[in-house]
Amino acid sequence: MHSSAVFLIEFGCIILVLGLLGRFAGRFRFSPIPLYLLAGLAFGNGGLLPLGSSEEFVAIGAEIGVILLLLMLGLEYTASDLVTNLKTHYPAGLVDALLNALPGAALALLLGWGPVAAVVLAGVTWVSSSGVIAKVLGDLGRLGNRETPTVLSILVLEDLSMAVYLPILTALLAGTGLASGSVTLAIALGAAALVLVLAVRYGRHISRFVSSDDPEKLLLVVLGLTLLIAGLAQQLHVSAAVGAFLVGIALSGEVADGAHSLLAPLRDLFAAVFFVFFGLNTDPASIPPVLLSALALAAVTACTKIATGYWAAKRAGIAAKGRWRAGGALVARGEFSIVIAGLAVAAGVEPSLGPLATAYVLILVLLGPLTARYTEPLATRLLRHRRAQLAAKPDDTTPLTASAHETISDQDAVGHA
Amino acid sequence: MGAPRLSSTPLPGIGVRYDLTTREHRRLSVIAHRDGPRTISAYREDDPDACAMSVRLTAEEAATLIDALMPAHHNPNLLSTTGLGLVAERIELTAASRWNGRLLGETRMRTETGASIVAVLRRAEAIPSPTPDFRLAGGDTLIVIGTREGVETAAAILGRE
Numbered sequence: 001m002h003s004s005a006v007f008l009i010e011f012g013c014i015i016l017v018l019g020l021l022g023r024f025a026g027r028f029r030f031s032p033i034p035l036y037l038l039a040g041l042a043f044g045n046g047g048l049l050p051l052g053s054s055e056e057f058v059a060i061g062a063e064i065g066v067i068l069l070l071l072m073l074g075l076e077y078t079a080s081d082l083v084t085n086l087k088t089h090y091p092a093g094l095v096d097a098l099l100n101a102l103p104g105a106a107l108a109l110l111l112g113w114g115p116v117a118a119v120v121l122a123g124v125t126w127v128s129s130s131g132v133i134a135k136v137l138g139d140l141g142r143l144g145n146r147e148t149p150t151v152l153s154i155l156v157l158e159d160l161s162m163a164v165y166l167p168i169l170t171a172l173l174a175g176t177g178l179a180s181g182s183v184t185l186a187i188a189l190g191a192a193a194l195v196l197v198l199a200v201r202y203g204r205h206i207s208r209f210v211s212s213d214d215p216e217k218l219l220l221v222v223l224g225l226t227l228l229i230a231g232l233a234q235q236l237h238v239s240a241a242v243g244a245f246l247v248g249i250a251l252s253g254e255v256a257d258g259a260h261s262l263l264a265p266l267r268d269l270f271a272a273v274f275f276v277f278f279g280l281n282t283d284p285a286s287i288p289p290v291l292l293s294a295l296a297l298a299a300v301t302a303c304t305k306i307a308t309g310y311w312a313a314k315r316a317g318i319a320a321k322g323r324w325r326a327g328g329a330l331v332a333r334g335e336f337s338i339v340i341a342g343l344a345v346a347a348g349v350e351p352s353l354g355p356l357a358t359a360y361v362l363i364l365v366l367l368g369p370l371t372a373r374y375t376e377p378l379a380t381r382l383l384r385h386r387r388a389q390l391a392a393k394p395d396d397t398t399p400l401t402a403s404a405h406e407t408i409s410d411q412d413a414v415g416h417a
Numbered sequence: 418m419g420a421p422r423l424s425s426t427p428l429p430g431i432g433v434r435y436d437l438t439t440r441e442h443r444r445l446s447v448i449a450h451r452d453g454p455r456t457i458s459a460y461r462e463d464d465p466d467a468c469a470m471s472v473r474l475t476a477e478e479a480a481t482l483i484d485a486l487m488p489a490h491h492n493p494n495l496l497s498t499t500g501l502g503l504v505a506e507r508i509e510l511t512a513a514s515r516w517n518g519r520l521l522g523e524t525r526m527r528t529e530t531g532a533s534i535v536a537v538l539r540r541a542e543a544i545p546s547p548t549p550d551f552r553l554a555g556g557d558t559l560i561v562i563g564t565r566e567g568v569e570t571a572a573a574i575l576g577r578e
Binding site: 076077081084085130134141142143144145146147148149152153155156257261318319321322325 | 426427428429430431434446448451452456458460464465466467468470471
């Protein structure tokens with residue numbers, strides 16, 4: 001009786017604080033994610049207020065948070081969205097993966113953390129935050145811009161890649177040998193492929209099975225099905241998150257829309273708990289030693305993301321200004337990076353990884369909206385300055401042709417990266 | 418010049434964007450958000466990839482705008498036009514209107530303009546053929562029938578504050 005009272009008080013305080021922080025973030029129109037992380041740092045492990053009886057519930061809530069985050073992500077896309085994107089934009093996805101995963105992996109190896117941590121940090125730096133970016137694009141009135149489909153398709157490809165990456169990571173973290181590891185991987189990839197095929201061919205039937213006019217029943221069926229599949233996936237060492245993502249993909253049309261609006265508040269609650277939980281498990285005192293590495297990594301991967309967006313937009317035939325806008329929009333990292341780091345922390349890989357990921361996400365989730373807004377004006381101004389300098393040279397009196405102009409902006413993109 | 422073409426681009430996770438290039442080579446787009454709202458955008462001439470204006474509309478606002486965009490529709494307040502040169506219009510009294518609380522007869526509407534107020538819409542009810550001792554109130558919508566000039570003058574009189 002007594003401990004349940006303490007639990008209610010503790011959990012109530014956490015949720016209330018999160019609510020107030022969310023309101024604060026809303027007033028200044030930025031993402032509440034960094035504030036949730038900071039709140040997590042302030043509570044619990046090494047923070048101001050150690051938690052007692054609510055810790056276990058928060059841990060389970062965090063797990064549900066991850067599952068719901070992935071389920072909602074799956075609901076956002078239809079299987080045909082994913083297939084079309086994969087077919088037409090895979091080069092952009094590959095460039096994105098190479099440019100942005102390598103800096104993370106390199107830093108982990110440089111710090112001597114070993115190959116598993118390198119794969120983790122590669123994932124952390126690779127994936128942009130779909131949530132933050134979609135919101136920023138809406139806020140800046142850029143949903144109609146011609147570079148926006150390019151930006152979105154990169155996000156879609158990243159999300160889809162997670163269905164492959166997370167099972168690999170789970171297998172690595174479980175420390176399973178090569179043989180059983182590859183079996184796990186084969187199961188995971190087979191399951192992902194099977195669900196995609198099923199969703200494309202029979203999505204309507206699955207949706208009809210789940211469909212219900214009564215919101216209560218729809219909520220219970222979707223939530224129950226998701227947790228069940230996530231649990232089974234976990235049992236197979238595939239990662240619960242991927243299971244949830246695949247359920248989201250398989251549902252389509254009216255059911256997906258209905259489930260989306262019903263589950264959004266639940267997702268918001270448990271996702272907030274998840275961010276707090278991640279912060280809870282990080283000792284604030286462990287952040288200052290990794291702050292410099294985090295800053296360096298953030299600086300490098302901000303530039304590689306800008307280069308990625310620039311390249312992808314150029315490939316889609318967008319003019320220079322749009323290319324810079326596409327690059328700047330992609331910089332924000334967020335929920336996924338934390339999901340990946342969370343898995344690694346739970347598996348006990350490298351104690352400094354959690355603090356590094358926290359600091360890294362804190363920096364880029366705040367920086368992302370700024371680069372989205374200012375990359376293009378800044379790049380345009382710098383280029384104009386440079387062109388003026390070139391034109392001022394006495395031996396370079398010929399007017400710049402269109403192709404020369406092209407080369408200059410390309411050089412600048414590379415220089416930037 | 419062929420018929421105008423509306424091309425569509427899927428925006429995964431958001432909805433679908435429909436693009437229209439006008440005869441004057443200006444570009445317009447409408448984003449149909451999956452949850453109902455619409456975003457209408459016009460593009461810049463110096464940077465055709467970027468929006469010069471981007472306005473988000475609720476479903477109701479979009480419906481109202483469509484009404485005004487229909488080529489057959491010439492005036493949003495118009496009820497009908499006849500071949501006899503008479504028009505009927507809905508004219509709303511604002512709360513700040515000079516006529517708020519005054520009698521209909523005081524407007525001297527028929528004498529001044531030749532137009533008739535045939536009905537008054539107040540909240541959910543319609544009052545047909547109001548008499549000169551009918552007391553007007555802010556928020557009333559008056560249905561006025563007359564010649565084009567008569568109705569315009571009536572609108573000017575009713576718009577006084």
